[in-house]
Amino acid sequence: MATGHKIPSYRVVYETIRKHIQDEVYKQGTLLPSEHDLCVLYHVTRPTVRKALDALVNEGYIKKHQGKGSIVMGIPKGIGILSITGTTSAIGQDFLKTKIIVKPEIRTWKNAFIFKLTEREKELGCIYMERLRYVNSNPVFYDITMIPNLNLPRFTSRSFENKSLFDILRKHYQIEIKGGAQQILARGADKTLQKYFGVKKGHPVLQLNRRIETNRIDFYLYSQVFCNTDEYVLYGRF
Amino acid sequence: MATGHKIPSYRVVYETIRKHIQDEVYKQGTLLPSEHDLCVLYHVTRPTVRKALDALVNEGYIKKHQGKGSIVMGIPKGIGILSITGTTSAIGQDFLKTKIIVKPEIRTWKNAFIFKLTEREKELGCIYMERLRYVNSNPVFYDITMIPNLNLPRFTSRSFENKSLFDILRKHYQIEIKGGAQQILARGADKTLQKYFGVKKGHPVLQLNRRIETNRIDFYLYSQVFCNTDEYVLYGRF
DNA sequence: TAAAATCACTTGTATATACAAGTTATTATT
DNA sequence: AATAATAACTTGTATATACAAGTGATTTTA
Known part of the structure; x- marks a missing residue:
C-alpha cells in the first residue's frame, strides 16, 4: 500500500x-x-x-x-513520553510490552473528561480502549485512549498488542499526529491503579491528560496516561 | 544600561x-x-x-x-512550567508571589543531585537558593536553584522578591536561557513539602529536576521544582 | 616572546524568488 | 438547480544569495 x-x-x-x-x-x-x-x-x-x-x-x-x-548530544535519555512520537519509539520497542485491558469498543464519552468536546464529537461517540504498558516487565504506564468514532472502518477489530496506535492510524487511516496539549499532575493511586501498578492506596502517580492533534482538521485523539515513576521517570526537553 | x-x-x-x-x-x-x-x-x-x-x-x-x-488558539492555558520562559511569564506576574526561603548563598554542591557535574562545576561550588511561589495566595511551587559560582559579582546580595531570576541573569550578566532538559516524577511529600504546601505526609507532589542551558557554553543552571498540583496543574505542548 | 590583527572557518539573519499543494469562492457547464 | 471547472487565495517546500557575528588558528606587529 x-x-x-x-x-x-x-x-x-x-x-x-x-x-x-x-x-x-x-x-x-x-x-x-x-x-x-x-x-x-x-x-x-x-x-x-x-x-x-x-x-x-x-x-x-x-x-x-x-x-x-x-x-x-546523543539520544534524549529517559522515557520521552512528553515528545510527539509517544512512548513506543522513545524507549525502544524492545523493552516495551503492551497488554490490552479493554479492547477497542464503541462507547459514549466519559463525561468526567477534562477537555471540552464539540457537539460533533459528542454525537459520534468514541472508540474506547485501555492498555497497560510494561517497561522491562514492570507495569509503568496505564493509559486510556478515546478516539472520536469517525469513519475508521474495522478499527475495533484490529490487534494492538505490541503495536503502536499511531502507526496503525498512519498506515491504515492516513492520520498523522501533529502535536498536542497536555495537563500534568501528581495524584494518589486509586483502586484501579493499585491493582495494575501493584502499589499501595494513595501512592504518588503521575497523570497526563492529553489532547492529541492530527492532520485531519478538528479530529483529535484523547488520552489519559498514568505513570508509576518509582523506577522510570519521565524525561522531556524545553 | x-x-x-x-x-x-x-x-x-x-x-x-x-x-x-x-x-x-x-x-x-x-x-x-x-x-x-x-x-x-x-x-x-x-x-x-x-x-x-x-x-x-x-x-x-x-x-x-x-x-x-x-x-x-489564544494564550496556552494553565501553568506552563514546561515552557522555556519559566513560571513567571506563563501564568502572569500579577498572580505569582515569591517568598525567599533561603537567600542566595555560596555552598558546595548537593551530592545527591541527579545530573552529573563536570569537574569544573564541582570546583567552583554553587550559589544556592530556595524559593516558595504562590499562585493566588496558594503555595504551589517550591524550588531549589543551584548556579555554578562563576563570575557573578554581587549575585548573592541581590533581591529576588517578585523578580524573575532569568530576568536578573539576562539584564545584569547577559546570560540568556536557551532551553534545557528535565525529569518529571510523582512523589510523596516529605517534611519540608508538608510544611510549605500544608499537606499530609506522602501527599502526591510533582517533582521536576531541571538542567537549564544558557548562551554561555558549559554554563548550566540546575533547579529542582516541587509542585502541588491539587489546584493548579501543569500544562505543556508537545 | 607576547599581544594584536588577520584570516578561515562556523552558525545566525535576511532577502528575493519560484513553484507545489490545500482551501474556498466564483464562474461555467450540464 | 446541481455539478464541474476555474481562479484566487492560503500555507508548504526549496533554491540561490548575501552579509553579520562568533570562534579559533595563524600571522603580523610591537
Missing part, C-alpha cells in the same frame, strides 16, 4: 541525521558536519539543512553554537 | 503577534493575517514571517492549516 506522499527533503535530511546519531555514526560529544558539508552531502541548500537541524535541536539530539558548530 | 544587542526582526514579529494574541487584538478562533499581509505589515519577507510563526506554533499560540491560514 503506497502512500503516494512525497517526503520533503528536509525530512529526509532530518531522519538520516537522526538515525546516524542513534546508530552512533555521529558520536556524542563530536561535531556534526558543518551546514555547508551537509548541503553537499544531501544535495540541498542551507535553509533546507537548517530546517532539519532546527528539529534536531528542538528534540535535543544536537546543540548548536554560533561560530563553532553543531554538537551531537 | 543599554545591552547593545540588536533584536532580530523575526523576534520583533514574533513578540508583536504574541502580544496581540495576549491582548486579544487577534482573537481566539479567528484567522491571523496571511503571511503575505504580515510581510507588508512588518516590512520583512516571508521566510522571516514564517520563522516567527513557527515559534508561535511550537508554543501553541496559533495553529496553521495549509490553504486556509493560521488560526489563533
Whole structure:
C-alpha cells in the first residue's frame, strides 16, 4: 500500500541525521558536519539543512553554537513520553510490552473528561480502549485512549498488542499526529491503579491528560496516561 | 544600561503577534493575517514571517492549516512550567508571589543531585537558593536553584522578591536561557513539602529536576521544582 | 616572546524568488 | 438547480544569495 506522499527533503535530511546519531555514526560529544558539508552531502541548500537541524535541536539530539558548530548530544535519555512520537519509539520497542485491558469498543464519552468536546464529537461517540504498558516487565504506564468514532472502518477489530496506535492510524487511516496539549499532575493511586501498578492506596502517580492533534482538521485523539515513576521517570526537553 | 544587542526582526514579529494574541487584538478562533499581509505589515519577507510563526506554533499560540491560514488558539492555558520562559511569564506576574526561603548563598554542591557535574562545576561550588511561589495566595511551587559560582559579582546580595531570576541573569550578566532538559516524577511529600504546601505526609507532589542551558557554553543552571498540583496543574505542548 | 590583527572557518539573519499543494469562492457547464 | 471547472487565495517546500557575528588558528606587529 503506497502512500503516494512525497517526503520533503528536509525530512529526509532530518531522519538520516537522526538515525546516524542513534546508530552512533555521529558520536556524542563530536561535531556534526558543518551546514555547508551537509548541503553537499544531501544535495540541498542551507535553509533546507537548517530546517532539519532546527528539529534536531528542538528534540535535543544536537546543540548548536554560533561560530563553532553543531554538537551531537546523543539520544534524549529517559522515557520521552512528553515528545510527539509517544512512548513506543522513545524507549525502544524492545523493552516495551503492551497488554490490552479493554479492547477497542464503541462507547459514549466519559463525561468526567477534562477537555471540552464539540457537539460533533459528542454525537459520534468514541472508540474506547485501555492498555497497560510494561517497561522491562514492570507495569509503568496505564493509559486510556478515546478516539472520536469517525469513519475508521474495522478499527475495533484490529490487534494492538505490541503495536503502536499511531502507526496503525498512519498506515491504515492516513492520520498523522501533529502535536498536542497536555495537563500534568501528581495524584494518589486509586483502586484501579493499585491493582495494575501493584502499589499501595494513595501512592504518588503521575497523570497526563492529553489532547492529541492530527492532520485531519478538528479530529483529535484523547488520552489519559498514568505513570508509576518509582523506577522510570519521565524525561522531556524545553 | 543599554545591552547593545540588536533584536532580530523575526523576534520583533514574533513578540508583536504574541502580544496581540495576549491582548486579544487577534482573537481566539479567528484567522491571523496571511503571511503575505504580515510581510507588508512588518516590512520583512516571508521566510522571516514564517520563522516567527513557527515559534508561535511550537508554543501553541496559533495553529496553521495549509490553504486556509493560521488560526489563533489564544494564550496556552494553565501553568506552563514546561515552557522555556519559566513560571513567571506563563501564568502572569500579577498572580505569582515569591517568598525567599533561603537567600542566595555560596555552598558546595548537593551530592545527591541527579545530573552529573563536570569537574569544573564541582570546583567552583554553587550559589544556592530556595524559593516558595504562590499562585493566588496558594503555595504551589517550591524550588531549589543551584548556579555554578562563576563570575557573578554581587549575585548573592541581590533581591529576588517578585523578580524573575532569568530576568536578573539576562539584564545584569547577559546570560540568556536557551532551553534545557528535565525529569518529571510523582512523589510523596516529605517534611519540608508538608510544611510549605500544608499537606499530609506522602501527599502526591510533582517533582521536576531541571538542567537549564544558557548562551554561555558549559554554563548550566540546575533547579529542582516541587509542585502541588491539587489546584493548579501543569500544562505543556508537545 | 607576547599581544594584536588577520584570516578561515562556523552558525545566525535576511532577502528575493519560484513553484507545489490545500482551501474556498466564483464562474461555467450540464 | 446541481455539478464541474476555474481562479484566487492560503500555507508548504526549496533554491540561490548575501552579509553579520562568533570562534579559533595563524600571522603580523610591537
